Amino acid sequence: xxxxxxxxxxxxxxxxxxxxxxxxxxxxxxxxxxxxxxxxxxxxxxxxxxxxxxxxxxxxxxxxxxxxxxxxxxxxxxxxxxxxxxxxxxxxxxxxxxxxxxxxxxxxxxxxxxxxxxxxxxxxxxxxxxxxxxxxxxxxxxxxxxxxxxxxxxxxxxxxxxxxxxxxxxxxxxxxxxxxxxxxxxxxxxxxxxxxxxxxxxxxxxxxxxxxxxxxxxxxxxxxxxxxxxxxxxxxxxxxxxxxxxxxxxxxxxxxxxxxxxxxxxxxxxxxxxxxxxxxxxxxxxxxxxxxxxxxxxxxxxxxxxxxxxxxxxxxxxxxxxxxxxxxxxxxxxxxxxxxxxxxxxxxxxxxxxxxxxxxxxxxxxxxxxxxxxxxxxxxxxxxxxxxxxxxxxxxxxxxxxxxxxxxxxxxxxxxxxxxxxxxxxxxxxxxxxxxxx
Numbered sequence: 001x002x003x004x005x006x007x008x009x010x011x012x013x014x015x016x017x018x019x020x021x022x023x024x025x026x027x028x029x030x031x032x033x034x035x036x037x038x039x040x041x042x043x044x045x046x047x048x049x050x051x052x053x054x055x056x057x058x059x060x061x062x063x064x065x066x067x068x069x070x071x072x073x074x075x076x077x078x079x080x081x082x083x084x085x086x087x088x089x090x091x092x093x094x095x096x097x098x099x100x101x102x103x104x105x106x107x108x109x110x111x112x113x114x115x116x117x118x119x120x121x122x123x124x125x126x127x128x129x130x131x132x133x134x135x136x137x138x139x140x141x142x143x144x145x146x147x148x149x150x151x152x153x154x155x156x157x158x159x160x161x162x163x164x165x166x167x168x169x170x171x172x173x174x175x176x177x178x179x180x181x182x183x184x185x186x187x188x189x190x191x192x193x194x195x196x197x198x199x200x201x202x203x204x205x206x207x208x209x210x211x212x213x214x215x216x217x218x219x220x221x222x223x224x225x226x227x228x229x230x231x232x233x234x235x236x237x238x239x240x241x242x243x244x245x246x247x248x249x250x251x252x253x254x255x256x257x258x259x260x261x262x263x264x265x266x267x268x269x270x271x272x273x274x275x276x277x278x279x280x281x282x283x284x285x286x287x288x289x290x291x292x293x294x295x296x297x298x299x300x301x302x303x304x305x306x307x308x309x310x311x312x313x314x315x316x317x318x319x320x321x322x323x324x325x326x327x328x329x330x331x332x333x334x335x336x337x338x339x340x341x342x343x344x345x346x347x348x349x350x351x352x353x354x355x356x357x358x359x360x361x362x363x364x365x366x367x368x369x370x371x372x373x374x375x376x377x378x379x380x381x382x383x384x385x386x387x388x389x390x391x392x393x394x395x396x397x398x399x400x401x402x403x404x405x406x407x408x409x410x411x412x413x414x415x416x417x418x419x420x421x422x423x424x425x426x427x428x429x430x431x432x433x434x435x436x437x438x
Contacts, residue, residue, distance in 0.1 A: 071104025186338030285376030
């Protein structure tokens, strides 16, 4: 029977591993070897990685790759991507090459406003609360002056505070809805610090407000936290070209391909089952760049998927049209990103990624990330409406299957050549490996 452990966080790394080996891994030498083989040989670098989080045992590696030939607003760029999924980087690269000779990607940041809320309960006279808010607003803003000092020097800070009545949703529920500009910082810590100070000031000022009765003076703050739903922090990206230049395969005409592509997008616009997978493909590109640049991909995922259902039904993030024989494909997506603070200043590979991207500002990174998402989606939909997704994906996945089967370098070479002309499936690969080995 396993008993709880106390003081686990105080154990050193070797002691934690030994406890795991005895308790859950049955003294597995293989598990210990695997954990230790991913330690960085440079002790200083290893310690840096261990201090990113808690109870670290080892490092979990993901491939760090590159997708070249992205023409973005007239500038040729290579985009670093971190992903474990086969065909993501290949698809992005293929889309980049395709659009590079057709005007490239046009992208523009529409807004960079971020937000957070102080959530509180007040069961008194609503008119009194409105009067109190207007009387206290300047005091609330002044209360964070020391927190916002450096951000204001960079052109950011608190943009506004609103009082929102949410009592139709929940009895007594109100918000201080606060908007922020955080410049090149993602701004989570800055926003949360401001919100917590607003909450303290709100409570203090309520006690002093003469129009409140004894009960009203003690309004209850429930929590103060930023929101990862940032529908105003938007970037728009698009590509376009004459329909006559859209497809160069004899299987289908340019016009036929364009109409089929549009229909696929319309299906994703009206059918949530398709839209989820459609948008997941967009996130294949977005997450890979977000991760490579040290940003919070979970926050980005949550915010984008919320944005996809902002009109009441989950729908496609991308859209397409044909007007005057010109095909246009575009997307508007919320992205709260940073290029300073957090891992952006700490992780060595994040620093390399920033250099590859020519040390972008947060606005420029928003543009680059959006481009990666649109490119990925174009490549995926193009495959789906022509040859199907599996043909290209499985060929890229071939190496994973061969490694799982412990194929030798000689076997890999022969089978890679063989599967250039044959369909890749797990069973086919296993069958051909057995043929070679026999």
